[in-house]
Amino acid sequence: MSGVFHLVYFSKAAEDLSYTDIREILEVSRRNNARLGITGLLIFRDGYFVQLLEGDEAPVRDVLTAIRDDDRNYSVKVLIEAIGAERLFPDWSMAFHDGDITTASSEHLVELFESVSASDLSKRALIMPILKKFRASAPELK
Numbered sequence: 444m445s446g447v448f449h450l451v452y453f454s455k456a457a458e459d460l461s462y463t464d465i466r467e468i469l470e471v472s473r474r475n476n477a478r479l480g481i482t483g484l485l486i487f488r489d490g491y492f493v494q495l496l497e498g499d500e501a502p503v504r505d506v507l508t509a510i511r512d513d514d515r516n517y518s519v520k521v522l523i524e525a526i527g528a529e530r531l532f533p534d535w536s537m538a539f540h541d542g543d544i545t546t547a548s549s550e551h552l553v554e555l556f557e558s559v560s561a562s563d564l565s566k567r568a569l570i571m572p573i574l575k576k577f578r579a580s581a582p583e584l585k
C-alpha cells in the first residue's frame with residue numbers, strides 16, 4: 444500500500460500534569476516511534492494536546508490505543524484519519540511545540556485550536572494545512 448496514514452487527535456491533559464510528565468512522554472514516544480516508523484508532532488497548549496501521528500496504520504492505531512489508556516490525558520477525540528501522499532514531519536520521531544512557552548507560531552496555534560475545537564466539521568479541513576505550517580519552525584521543536 445502506498446501513502447502514509449495520518450491521525451490527528453485532540454485531548455485534555457490531566458490537571459496535575461507536570462513538565463516532567465511531558466518530558467517523559469516525549470522520551471518514550473521518540474524511542475517507540477523510531478522503532479515503529481512513526482513520525483509526527485505533539486502540541487501542548489493551555490491544558491490540551493493536539494497530536495499528529497503518521498506512519499503505517501496498524502502501529503499508529505496501536506499507539507493511539509496506548510494514549511487513550513494513558514491517564515496523563517483524557518477525552519481523546521480523533522479529528523482526522525486519512526491516507527496522505529507524504530509525511531509532514533519525516534525527520535521527527537515526535538516533534539514538540541509548547542504553546543505555553545514559545546511565542547513562535549502563535550498565530551498558527553490560535554488558528555489550530557479554533558479548528559480543533561470547532562463543532563463545525565468543515566473547519567477540520569483546515570487542520571492539516573495548519574499543521575504543515577509548523578514545519579517551518581521545526582528546528583525549534585525540541
Ligand SMILES: Cc1cc2nc3c(=O)[nH]c(=O)nc-3n(C[C@H](O)[C@H](O)[C@H](O)COP(=O)(O)O)c2cc1C
Pocket residue numbers: 468471472473475476485492494496506509510511513515516537
Ligand atoms: C499526549 C500523549 C502523547 C503520547 N504520544 C505517544 C507517542 O507518540 N508514541 C508512544 O509510543 N507513546 C506515546 N504516549 C505514551 C503512551 O501513552 C504510553 O505511555 C507509551 O506508549 C508506553 O510505552 P512503553 O510500553 O514503551 O512503556 C503518549 C502519551 C500522551 C499522554
